[in-house]
Amino acid sequence: MESTGDYQIPKHIVAVSGLFQNEQNETLLVKTNWRNDTWELPGGQVEEGETLTEAATREFLEETGIEAEIIGVTGVYQNVTSSLVSVVFKGKALTTEITKQIEEIQEARFVKLTPENIADYITRPHMCSRALDALESDGGVPMESVQVQPHQLLHRLG
Template sequence: MTATGVYAPPRAIVSVTAYITNEDGEVLLVRNLHRGDTYEMPGGQVENHESILDAVKREVKEETGAEVTIEGITGIYQNVSSHVLCVAFRGTYTGGELRPQEGETAEVGFFDLNRENIDTYIKREHFQLRTLDAMDPHYFPHALYKVRPYELISRYDGNAPSALSGQN
């Protein structure tokens, strides 16, 4: 026992999702097999020892086949009933052939999504909120780093999408 008590590791799950647009301004959406009642932005769980930037690019690629660049974080959402913390990003489609992920996504595509028609596609309120926040983004500062010794991997100040430095 230490002075602060017995340490128990956190049980929260970190997930990522992304609002991805193509050159026509359409939004990349998926229909997951286990949530067939709604479309949603692609995303999933961050794996051990993976950065959130690597995770969001990996999850988008796995679920849709799309390769993307990431511009910034548009929101952070916490589901306290299931201990999930979701980081939402905004980015741009750069290539890849769209296709569903076997066993996970039933449908993948770009849609002409806007504030007036969002409920036609996205039926769940918490998915709508994330998407609406990403439509007119206000980017959050964030940094990726290592410690012992300290090494800054990348830093984004939140002011302009081009401010993301050190991104692979």
């Protein structure tokens, strides 16, 4: 096989979000300033050197002030137009008082989210399908975070 010489390393944005529920099985949703036409699952971009689970719990805490425990992965999604890969988690809210909201978050609240009412809250189809997948999943998709040279398992779900 011969090289064509024009290969470029792809650059993607990796994002995380999560369906986090309290003891009453209510889901925490946020409304951002730049997408205020819809509610959505809390989340954001993964920072360099951060594991996916670290990013998910950090974003959740930053956006809502609530600490969370990750149960598992519910799906991986790709937006080809923006080169975005999104990993969606399911988890438990360990605290319930919404206290800390960064400037990008307009509002956050727990709602009794169901397949029947999900479109009343999450109006963008791609966000709705991700939330619905997470709502109906047990979070059983395996995921690992590893370090290489030397090899070390940092975190495993599933």
